[in-house]
Amino acid sequence: MENRPINVTIIGTGAYGTVLANVLADNGSKVLMYGVIESQIDDINDNNLNSFFFGDLLINENIKATADINYALENAEVVILGTPTAALDDVISNIIKNAKHPMHIINVAKGLDEEKLDLLSKKIEGMFEGTNIAKSIGAIYGPSVAIEVIQRKPTCVMSCNKDIEVAKFIADIFTNEYFIALPSTDIAGCEVAAALKNTIAIAAGLLDGMLGSDNARSCLITIGLSEMYEIASSFGARKDTFFNFATLGDLILTSTSTKSRNYSLGKEIAKNEGDAKKVLNSHRRTVEGVMTCKVAYEIIRKLDIKCPLFEIMYEILYNNCKPSALMNTLFMNAQVVEKEMR
Numbered sequence: 114m115e116n117r118p119i120n121v122t123i124i125g126t127g128a129y130g131t132v133l134a135n136v137l138a139d140n141g142s143k144v145l146m147y148g149v150i151e152s153q154i155d156d157i158n159d160n161n162l163n164s165f166f167f168g169d170l171l172i173n174e175n176i177k178a179t180a181d182i183n184y185a186l187e188n189a190e191v192v193i194l195g196t197p198t199a200a201l202d203d204v205i206s207n208i209i210k211n212a213k214h215p216m217h218i219i220n221v222a223k224g225l226d227e228e229k230l231d232l233l234s235k236k237i238e239g240m241f242e243g244t245n246i247a248k249s250i251g252a253i254y255g256p257s258v259a260i261e262v263i264q265r266k267p268t269c270v271m272s273c274n275k276d277i278e279v280a281k282f283i284a285d286i287f288t289n290e291y292f293i294a295l296p297s298t299d300i301a302g303c304e305v306a307a308a309l310k311n312t313i314a315i316a317a318g319l320l321d322g323m324l325g326s327d328n329a330r331s332c333l334i335t336i337g338l339s340e341m342y343e344i345a346s347s348f349g350a351r352k353d354t355f356f357n358f359a360t361l362g363d364l365i366l367t368s369t370s371t372k373s374r375n376y377s378l379g380k381e382i383a384k385n386e387g388d389a390k391k392v393l394n395s396h397r398r399t400v401e402g403v404m405t406c407k408v409a410y411e412i413i414r415k416l417d418i419k420c421p422l423f424e425i426m427y428e429i430l431y432n433n434c435k436p437s438a439l440m441n442t443l444f445m446n447a448q449v450v451e452k453e454m455r
């Protein structure tokens with residue numbers, strides 16, 4: 114365990130960036146947040162609050178925020194990419210332009226590379242290639258709705274890195290009595306699961322809104338886990354990874370919690386008689402399962418594999434198909450047993 118304060122810079126002053134800042138500052142790290150929204154920066158510096166996301170819940174008073182990227186990166190040893198997947202291109206370009214020394218890069222965005230239909234970590238690696246800025250590239254994934262972490266409720270996540278020693282180092286700087294990070298070297302497994310569970314959560318919210326059936330939700334989660342593994346294994350994921358916090362854990366949380374934005378979107382679609390188009394047109398919050406569904410659908414087609422849940426969700430979210438009939442066919446076609454037994 115490192116016993117000196119680590120300088121950590123968090124890119125983004127959003128919900129998850131703020132909670133990770135709080136965990137790290139609680140652990141004695143020197144935390145600086147870089148943001149683009151002046152009111153959030155001022156709120157953090159002047160009031161120890163990020164009230165846009167967390168109302169009057171105080172955050173650690175040692176957290177500082179800035180809009181100056183040079184200042185933000187000047188002493189950074191670890192940089193956390195704390196924005197949604199869609200902002201990563203911009204964020205990484207900004208780091209490459211302004212960083213002057215090597216640093217550990219940790220991604221927390223849950224998504225896939227929509228252009229190359231590939232892993233987000235590969236895209237991030239590709240962007241840093243030849244720059245000497247990324248000492249290592251890893252991720253933190255696990256069941257962690259922001260509001261509960263800021264309230265210091267027990268949360269377990271995976272620290273993912275190809276190099277187990279770096280995974281352990283990052284796990285150590287995050288771990289305390291309420292936030293536990295365990296190392297994993299299976300980036301592909303954790304990352305694909307972290308992205309795909311968002312689409313399954315939209316399906317779960319939709320199903321709950323339509324049927325209110327605990328039986329059906331459990332079956333949906335099981336089918337989702339199976340399809341998640343099917344897709345992830347094509348990226349080299351290990352089966353044992355599918356029993357950890359980033360995979361099964363996050364899938365259960367996001368598919369059952371009303372605090373999840375993805376699950377809530379599904380419920381909202383159900384409330385609007387299954388009219389996804391209408392709901393998505395007026396939606397403003399970060400809901401990554403919608404884009405992930407499209408990427409997953411294209412990956413499934415490219416690999417020529419069968420993932421009925423993702424195919425159905427694509428029809429609902431992108432072709433405005435009514436969910437009821439489609440949901441029925443999902444259970445009729447459920448395939449969750451070993452491939453060789455089918």
Ligand SMILES: NC(=O)c1ccc[n+]([C@@H]2O[C@H](COP(=O)([O-])OP(=O)(O)OC[C@H]3O[C@@H](n4cnc5c(N)ncnc54)[C@H](O)[C@@H]3O)[C@@H](O)[C@H]2O)c1
Pocket residue numbers: 124125126127128129130147148149150195196197198200203204221222223224257258259260398399401
């Ligand atoms: N919220 C959660 O509970 C939670 C938990 C685990 C993981 N995550 C993941 O973390 C990622 C971020 O989610 P969030 O909930 O914090 O999102 P959010 O919508 O709360 O915040 C996003 C933040 O990114 C900032 N941002 C956007 N573009 C930027 C740019 N170019 N440069 C700098 N800042 C920029 C915005 O200003 C905003 O402060 C997502 O991929 C999400 O899946 C979220």
Ligand SMILES: O=P(O)(O)OC[C@H](O)CO
Pocket residue numbers: 223255256257258259311314363366367372373374375376399400401
């Ligand atoms: O609010 P959501 O649906 O983006 O989910 C947040 C986290 O990913 C849960 O671990």
